[in-house]
Amino acid sequence: MAGLFTIPPVTRRCSHVWYRNLQVFFKTWKVNFFPPFIEAFLYLFAIGLGIGTYVREIDGIPYVNFIAPAILAISVMNSAFFECTYGSYVRMYYQKSFDAIIATPLSIEDVIAGELLWGATRSTMYVAIMLPVLAAFGVISLPLSLLAIPLAFFGGMLFAGIAMCFTAITPGIDTLNYPAFLFITPMMLFSGTFFPLSLLPEIFRYIALAALPLTHVVAIMRMLTLPALSLTGLLHLAWIGAVAFIVCVVSVNLMRRRLIV
Amino acid sequence: MKMIQCVSPRSGGSLSVFGMDPDLHPAEIKRRIGVVPQETNLDPDFTCENNLITYARYFDIPAPVAKERADELLAFVQLTEKRNVSIEKLSGGMKRRLILARALVNRPELLILDEPTIGLDPQARHLVWEKLRLLQAQGNTIVLTTHYLDEAARLCDRLVIMDGGKILVEGAPAEIVSQYASPEIVEVGKSERVIACLKEKGVPFEDAGDMVLVPTGSAQDLAQTLLERCHPEKLLTRPATLEDVFLKLTGRRLRD
Numbered sequence: 001m002a003g004l005f006t007i008p009p010v011t012r013r014c015s016h017v018w019y020r021n022l023q024v025f026f027k028t029w030k031v032n033f034f035p036p037f038i039e040a041f042l043y044l045f046a047i048g049l050g051i052g053t054y055v056r057e058i059d060g061i062p063y064v065n066f067i068a069p070a071i072l073a074i075s076v077m078n079s080a081f082f083e084c085t086y087g088s089y090v091r092m093y094y095q096k097s098f099d100a101i102i103a104t105p106l107s108i109e110d111v112i113a114g115e116l117l118w119g120a121t122r123s124t125m126y127v128a129i130m131l132p133v134l135a136a137f138g139v140i141s142l143p144l145s146l147l148a149i150p151l152a153f154f155g156g157m158l159f160a161g162i163a164m165c166f167t168a169i170t171p172g173i174d175t176l177n178y179p180a181f182l183f184i185t186p187m188m189l190f191s192g193t194f195f196p197l198s199l200l201p202e203i204f205r206y207i208a209l210a211a212l213p214l215t216h217v218v219a220i221m222r223m224l225t226l227p228a229l230s231l232t233g234l235l236h237l238a239w240i241g242a243v244a245f246i247v248c249v250v251s252v253n254l255m256r257r258r259l260i261v
Numbered sequence: 262m263k264m265i266q267c268v269s270p271r272s273g274g275s276l277s278v279f280g281m282d283p284d285l286h287p288a289e290i291k292r293r294i295g296v297v298p299q300e301t302n303l304d305p306d307f308t309c310e311n312n313l314i315t316y317a318r319y320f321d322i323p324a325p326v327a328k329e330r331a332d333e334l335l336a337f338v339q340l341t342e343k344r345n346v347s348i349e350k351l352s353g354g355m356k357r358r359l360i361l362a363r364a365l366v367n368r369p370e371l372l373i374l375d376e377p378t379i380g381l382d383p384q385a386r387h388l389v390w391e392k393l394r395l396l397q398a399q400g401n402t403i404v405l406t407t408h409y410l411d412e413a414a415r416l417c418d419r420l421v422i423m424d425g426g427k428i429l430v431e432g433a434p435a436e437i438v439s440q441y442a443s444p445e446i447v448e449v450g451k452s453e454r455v456i457a458c459l460k461e462k463g464v465p466f467e468d469a470g471d472m473v474l475v476p477t478g479s480a481q482d483l484a485q486t487l488l489e490r491c492h493p494e495k496l497l498t499r500p501a502t503l504e505d506v507f508l509k510l511t512g513r514r515l516r517d
Binding site: 011019020023024027097099100101102104105106260261 | 266268269270287288289291292294296298300301302303304305306307315316318319320321367
């Protein structure tokens with residue numbers, strides 16, 4: 001039995017699973033393209049303009065511009081996380097799709113890899129849809145902000161991998177609410193999203209950097225959209241890359257344990 | 262079954278499919294196998310036709326070929342007019358037929374079916390049987406599991422009866438019946454009088470609920486004797502079946 005950290009044998013056939021999900025996505029494109037569009041507006045109006053009227057600016061940056069990258073980073077997190085928890089769980093448990101697919105040359109590793117890639121692709125598409133809205137409001141800088149799109153893919157892999165680990169160990173679909181409310185919601189609030197990390201007591205700042213993956217995505221996203229590039233960006237990127245790789249590997253192995261009996 | 266399909270790891274012993282080890286060459290083996298699972302796991306997000314086309318893609322079958330085969334297979338299982346219908350709108354029998362079509366999309370050399378007609382009405386069952394016999398006649402190898410022994414008797418050239426993971430008997434259905442059961446059975450309505458009468462005559466019998474089964478070489482003679490001497494309320498004669506063999510070998514106790 002392969003260990004948790006063994007690199008799983010994934011083949012290019014995983015693209016078939018990715019493509020299957022893409023086809024379903026485009027089949028229901030109206031439902032899928034509308035929310036990110038609306039969500040961008042909602043955040044901008046409620047938090048940017050609403051709270052922004054009182055806050056005005058943070059460290060010399062207009063408040064709307066401060067939260068714009070956080071809006072993008074949160075969508076990266078939400079779209080990959082929810083796709084690879086509830087979405088994957090439904091396909092695995094209720095639709096029995098994974099069982100059907102592993103009767104073909106695809107292995108379970110291929111299937112899970114395809115699901116992870118798909119989760120990251122959703123993040124990428126979400127960001128690509130939101131960017132024009134934010135750009136139209138002039139709250140992000142161009143063209144550097146376009147790099148948010150590839151960043152969304154890497155961040156997406158990170159959250160897809162985390163999500164798939166939960167999906168692999170959850171006893172049922174209801175218990176997926178635990179990570180959704182106890183991990184995702186705090187992360188959305190305390191990752192330097194709507195107020196800078198520096199406001200947190202020092203110890204919590206370190207906890208946030210170590211345990212809340214979103215902080216790293218927000219940090220790079222903000223460097224791109226303000227723009228305010230710095231070398232620490234590379235550290236954040238390395239953190240995302242390393243952790244994304246590890247959680248993806250672990251999630252595939254956990255899923256294998258769950259499904260292969 | 263799952264081990265042959267390269268889905269479950271081998272629990273022990275040796276296994277070779279097409280001369281290959283499922284642990285080492287799962288993709289190559291699975292490429293040549295078609296599987297009809299017991300559970301209906303069609304893709305609910307697609308229509309009938311797209312289910313087949315999507316499934317063909319998992320086998321790296323190019324799209325134009327997939328389209329062609331989907332047409333052909335939908336016709337084969339008589340679902341052509343349901344081509345653009347979503348899976349939810351199909352009846353149970355239609356779903357089973359579509360799963361059979363799906364299992365054939367890669368032109369498998371070996372077709373594995375796990376209880377292919379479970380829960381089907383008689384018409385649908387007969388249609389599936391007809392298709393399976395057609396595939397059989399074309400020279401396909403079919404491995405199927407079933408609890409319906411009439412199904413096994415109809416379809417199988419070679420049959421293995423298993424219980425608790427052990428092979429009890431093996432052979433052609435007719436041979437197994439003639440080997441393990443007397444040619445004919447007389448079923449007699451159970452009553453104290455009948456049982457006393459049978460015991461008195463020293464005829465071996467088996468208690469089966471409200472009937473008593475009496476195995477015999479010649480049902481006609483025995484029936485006549487019983488009618489004259491034991492005066493049963495009900496009596497019928499029939500040839501022995503696989504079901505008799507199965508119950509004889511595995512017992513009548515419920516197995517949960």
